[in-house]
Amino acid sequence: MNAAPAVGPLLGLVLVVLTAAAALLVRLGGLGPGREVCVAAMRATAQLAAVSLLIAAVLRSAGWTALFVAGMVVVAAATAGGRITGSMRGRAWWAALPILAGVGPVLAFLLASTLVPLRPVAVLPIAGIFVGGAMTACAMTGRRALDELRTRRGEYEGGLALGLLPRDAALEVCREAAVLALVPVLDQTRTVGLVTLPGAFVGVLLGGADPVEAGATQLLVLIGLLAIEAIAALITLELVATGRLAATAGDGR
Template sequence: MWFGAGLLVLVAATCLVGWRSGVGLGWSPLTSLARAVLQLSVVAVLLRGILSVPGTVVAFLALMLATASWTASGRLRELWHGRRAAVAGVAAGAAVALTSIFLLRLVDLEVRYLVAVAGIIIGSAMSAATLAGRNFLRGCRHRRDEIEAWLSLGATPARAHLDIGQEAVRESLLANLDQTRSTGLVTLPGAFVGALFGGASPAEAARFQLVVLAGIALSMTVCGVLVTRLLGRSPYVLGATADER
């Protein structure tokens, strides 16, 4: 009872600060937390079955990937083929990172490790798709004259949007790189703390966290690059109105 009340206090404070500062969050913090409570409750039940019947892990991973792709694609729907770019980016980023981690035997290929690492990696790829795509759209709007100049000189859409895409990817990675740099001094990431709570030694927890951090960086970079390259193929000047195209 007290736990639920405490969560409500935290989310109410978030809504209040957002409202008073004019950020425009509305009730999103509350609805997001409510959705998280529901989803975690369902996942907790599913994981019991997955851990006891390993063959079901494939279906669970597919569910995570589909949900992440759907969420990211919704954020990029106003961009040219934004939904497709988001799905491709999330899938490619997660696949490359997870395949590399387990092929290099950085983590044992066991169901519990696969689910834990995949959840983190897929979630990071989802964030990268959203951040890179939104930064790309913002850059196109601010540097529209530059894009039009490239196109007028006969450049392909991919070349006209290349610099903007590269900047968008860099911006999308900054927060993750800062967290990686400060790990252990400023932050104790969830994978590290979770491993400790699970009974691992500090050294084992640190190794697991380093694998996760490296995997996150790889998945986000692959995802961001692919998303912006696909968006950069647009035959239109992104950010222009329908009448101007």
């Protein structure tokens, strides 16, 4: 039995209703312009439609799969860098470093262990999850770290007055940003199976695997994400502390 939703007018209607409801709630609740919700929903629709058309061709070739993953990294770096610096130029591209440093070693380790088969159909979805997690950790750490440096400028300057190097003074102020950035993945890992059934588990289950195999796949993904996001958060923190990742208008130092 196919558990996927049928593609047709009903699906379109449901998506429109949900998008409109979310946009209205955001606007009425003073959380921002509802237009952003609509734009995000339309972008998701267009992007997934394009990916759905491309994915069959991509999965037939290891080369195309590698190129597709590289494209994911570029988009993730641009997104995280833009979120941190307010621009997608110059310093924003330092965001590629924590993403690559997190995803590269962990994905290579899983492939070398043969737990993840070296086949496009296995590599692509896991790589996508890993890149997305690294992007989120990078963006959250960088944004929070810069906010801390702005709002706690006096503490930063106090550290300099005590003889700390600029990097060390910045780390004393913004280190907590990395801790907070890891909260979502830690909570997801702690509550998996009790509160949520994440995408990897559901995807493998719908693909015909038994629940034990689906659970093993999800566990591998979650523990991999813990390592990836920890690496990404720490490197992002270092980039902010050394001034390589800074807001376009300055980071308050």
